[in-house]
Amino acid sequence: MSDKPVDKMSFEEAMAALEAVVGQLERGDVPLEESITLYERGAELKKRCEAKLKEAEEKVAAITLGEDGQPTGTKPVEGL
Amino acid sequence: MSDLIDEPSEGENTPEFTVTEISGAVKRTIEGTFGHVRVKGEIGRVSRPRSGHVYLDLKDDRNVLSGVIWKGVAARLAVQPEEGMEVVTTGKLTTFGGQSKYQMVIEDIAPAGMGALMAMLEKRKAALAAEGLFAPERKRELPYLPEVIGVITSPSGAVIRDILHRLRDRFPRKVLIWPVAVQGKQCAPEVTRAIEGFNAMTPGGALPRPDLLIVARGGGSIEDLWGFNEEIVARAAVASDIPLISAVGHETDTTLIDYVSDQRAPTPTAAAELAVPVRSELLAWVEEQGARLTRAATGAVDMRKQRLRDLSRAMPKPESLLDSPRQRLDRATERLPAALTRAAQVKRLRLSEVSGSLRPATLMRRVDEARARLADRAARLNPDLLTRDVKRKKDAFEQISARLSRVATGQVQGWTNRLQALERIRQTLGYKETLNRGYAVVRGDGDVVTTAKAAKKAASLEIEFADGRYAVGAGAAPRKAKPKETPPDQGSLF
Numbered sequence: 375m376s377d378k379p380v381d382k383m384s385f386e387e388a389m390a391a392l393e394a395v396v397g398q399l400e401r402g403d404v405p406l407e408e409s410i411t412l413y414e415r416g417a418e419l420k421k422r423c424e425a426k427l428k429e430a431e432e433k434v435a436a437i438t439l440g441e442d443g444q445p446t447g448t449k450p451v452e453g454l
Numbered sequence: 455m456s457d458l459i460d461e462p463s464e465g466e467n468t469p470e471f472t473v474t475e476i477s478g479a480v481k482r483t484i485e486g487t488f489g490h491v492r493v494k495g496e497i498g499r500v501s502r503p504r505s506g507h508v509y510l511d512l513k514d515d516r517n518v519l520s521g522v523i524w525k526g527v528a529a530r531l532a533v534q535p536e537e538g539m540e541v542v543t544t545g546k547l548t549t550f551g552g553q554s555k556y557q558m559v560i561e562d563i564a565p566a567g568m569g570a571l572m573a574m575l576e577k578r579k580a581a582l583a584a585e586g587l588f589a590p591e592r593k594r595e596l597p598y599l600p601e602v603i604g605v606i607t608s609p610s611g612a613v614i615r616d617i618l619h620r621l622r623d624r625f626p627r628k629v630l631i632w633p634v635a636v637q638g639k640q641c642a643p644e645v646t647r648a649i650e651g652f653n654a655m656t657p658g659g660a661l662p663r664p665d666l667l668i669v670a671r672g673g674g675s676i677e678d679l680w681g682f683n684e685e686i687v688a689r690a691a692v693a694s695d696i697p698l699i700s701a702v703g704h705e706t707d708t709t710l711i712d713y714v715s716d717q718r719a720p721t722p723t724a725a726a727e728l729a730v731p732v733r734s735e736l737l738a739w740v741e742e743q744g745a746r747l748t749r750a751a752t753g754a755v756d757m758r759k760q761r762l763r764d765l766s767r768a769m770p771k772p773e774s775l776l777d778s779p780r781q782r783l784d785r786a787t788e789r790l791p792a793a794l795t796r797a798a799q800v801k802r803l804r805l806s807e808v809s810g811s812l813r814p815a816t817l818m819r820r821v822d823e824a825r826a827r828l829a830d831r832a833a834r835l836n837p838d839l840l841t842r843d844v845k846r847k848k849d850a851f852e853q854i855s856a857r858l859s860r861v862a863t864g865q866v867q868g869w870t871n872r873l874q875a876l877e878r879i880r881q882t883l884g885y886k887e888t889l890n891r892g893y894a895v896v897r898g899d900g901d902v903v904t905t906a907k908a909a910k911k912a913a914s915l916e917i918e919f920a921d922g923r924y925a926v927g928a929g930a931a932p933r934k935a936k937p938k939e940t941p942p943d944q945g946s947l948f
Contacts, residue, residue: 386598389736392743399750406758413751420747423740426599430733432626434618436609436633437661443647445661451609451631 380418385426392419477551484556488547493519493558494566497539510535512543512558520557521545532639532680533563538577540570571676575683578710582685587692588713594697596717596728597665602628603729604664604696606648609633613672613722620726625733630664636671641681645669649690649698666729667696669711670722673704682709691715701725889920 380388395416398404404412435448471479498511498518506525511518521543523531535541545560565571582588603621607613609631621627632652634644655663669691671682681687682702688710691698700715701722712718719725881887885895896903898912909915915926 384599385736389598389739392740392747396743396746396750399747399754402750402754402757404754406754409751409754413747416747416751417744420740420744423736423743427733427737427740430626431628432622434629434631436631437651439633443644445632445651448630448661 380415380422383419383422385423388419388422388426392416392423395419474551477549477554480556481549481551484547484549490544490546491558492542492544494540494542495519497535497537497541500535500537508535510560512541520555521560522557523560523563527561530639531563533565535563536574536577539574540566542566568676571680575710578683578685578688579713582688582710582714587688592692594716596697596699599625599731600627600664600666600729602630602662602664602666604630604632604652604667605670606632606634606645606652606667607670607722608636611672613670616722617668617670617726620723621730624727625730625736627730628662630661635681637674637678637681639681642684642687645681646684646686646690649687649694653693653695664696667694667698668701668719668722668725668729669698669715670701670725671703672722673707676707679703679707679709682711684710687711688714699725699728886920889918892920894919 378387380391383391395412399409399412399416434451436451437445438447438449440446493512495512495514498513500508500510502508506528508523508528510521510523512521513519523535528534533539533541541563542565543558543560544562544564545558547556547558549556565574586592605614605617607617613636614631618629621629630652632648634648635641636645649667649669652664652667655661657663657665669682671679679702682700691700691711691714697716699717699719700709700711701719701724702709702711705720708718717728719728889895895918896909897916897918898909899914903909903912903915917924917926
């Protein structure tokens with residue numbers, strides 16, 4: 375189990391950690407006290423995954439370029 | 455020219471040119487006749503001096519034509535000349551009078567047909583492959599769920615629309631579009647600048663740096679796609695720190711950038727599919743994990759509960775624990791009085807057996823036997839043996855005593871004789887013997903005097919002879935002189 379705080383994890387890391395926790399609990403060889411801690415961690419990881427999935431927000435912008443071809447900013451793109 | 459012979463030689467009326475005049479005339483003719491030509495040939499040696507102009511040779515199997523591309527033209531050429539390339543050049547012929555040369559001023563170069571283009575592409579591929587830029591181990595893993603996706607393509611057209619639609623279907627994300635020309639000679643430099651530009655952004659800056667790049671273009675002819683075959687594009691893709699998906703043309707079109715990108719997508723839509731996972735599937739997955747988590751956690755508790763129940767069922771009742779010991783006690787209690795009686799009987803029986811053989815006659819017989827043994831021993835106890843032994847030992851002792859006495863007496867006699875002999879020697883050596891031979895010792899005030907001078911000084915003198923001492927002078931009283939050291943002159947006698 376990685377020591378990285380759950381709220382710093384990327385979706386993929388949280389996913390892998392959650393899978394590991396579920397697998398460990400399902401094997402059933404975890405002491406009772408530890409299984410409670412594991413369950414809490416699993417719930418936290420699940421929340422993290424859901425939060426990352428909720429971030430599914432579309433925002434499309436096009437880069438505006440100056441005379442020299444260098445980016446100067448963005449403008450929103452609509453209707454594509 | 456001779457005055458006499460008035461035969462003009464042939465051609466004498468032909469006007470004379472100076473070198474410059476003829477040179478100018480040739481120039482006019484050539485430039486006039488070949489003011490706009492297209493020449494097909496293979497590019498020979500190419501040189502690019504500092505000035506920025508490009509000098510090259512065009513050749514076929516027999517002839518060579520020098521060519522020059524002026525600096526300004528060279529910069530905007532879609533295809534840069536490379537040695538060995540089969541090309542069609544467009545331009546005009548001109549002369550260079552200073553060296554009696556003619557050359558072509560090239561305004562455009564186009565590859566001469568598909569074969570030439572493909573051959574050039576193969577050459578580039580081989581060169582980049584030799585550098586190891588196509589190696590599979592160079593390919594980076596795409597991020598599982600990129601936060602920001604940078605798309606390098608034309609801002610209008612089906613390609614960007616396809617990508618955005620597919621992204622929206624799967625997992626809506628932030629998308630930054632970097633508009634570029636996707637064909638023509640601006641294509642390669644713009645795509646290159648876009649890849650470099652995205653990499654130059656700082657993560658989390660005003661312009662968020664993408665964590666995945668897609669370079670996309672729809673299908674087209676090989677000439678249309680040519681910009682993506684340019685080496686600068688391929689090198690920019692190699693240098694990109696951000697993982698890059700290439701989706702250029704249709705599945706059958708493979709451009710140079712496809713070899714160096716981290717993933718090649720056959721179409722722009724496929725690029726979007728490679729870029730993001732499907733959100734609804736992930737949501738379902740997370741739900742399922744949550745359910746499994748709860749099931750497993752409650753399962754763990756239930757399982758233990760069940761086990762506890764089973765174990766407690768298997769545990770015996772406390773009162774039943776005592777049943778069997780109590781039964782043993784009862785049986786023992788029952789048997790106890792009978793056992794005591796039996797034990798007493800057994801012992802009594804043994805007592806009567808033993809006491810039966812205990813009679814005074816037995817004892818008396820043993821006393822008589824002992825007495826007879828005593829008498830026998832007493833008879834054998836005789837003092838004669840002891841007396842004989844004492845006598846023998848006494849004789850031996852007397853013998854040894856006599857021998858000891860003899861030896862002791864002899865030894866004492868020996869010592870006495872030696873002592874007397876030594877005394878005689880001592881007497882002989884002493885000064886008294888000398889006195890016996892007539893000498894005398896003179897003493898003055900008690901000390902031995904050996905000179906007349908000393909004798910005069912002495913208050914009183916005493917002379918010792920062998921038979922006694924005689925005082926000379928007043929107040930002299932005979933004294934018992936202590937034995938003195940023998941005077942030195944007498945010492946020398948020895």
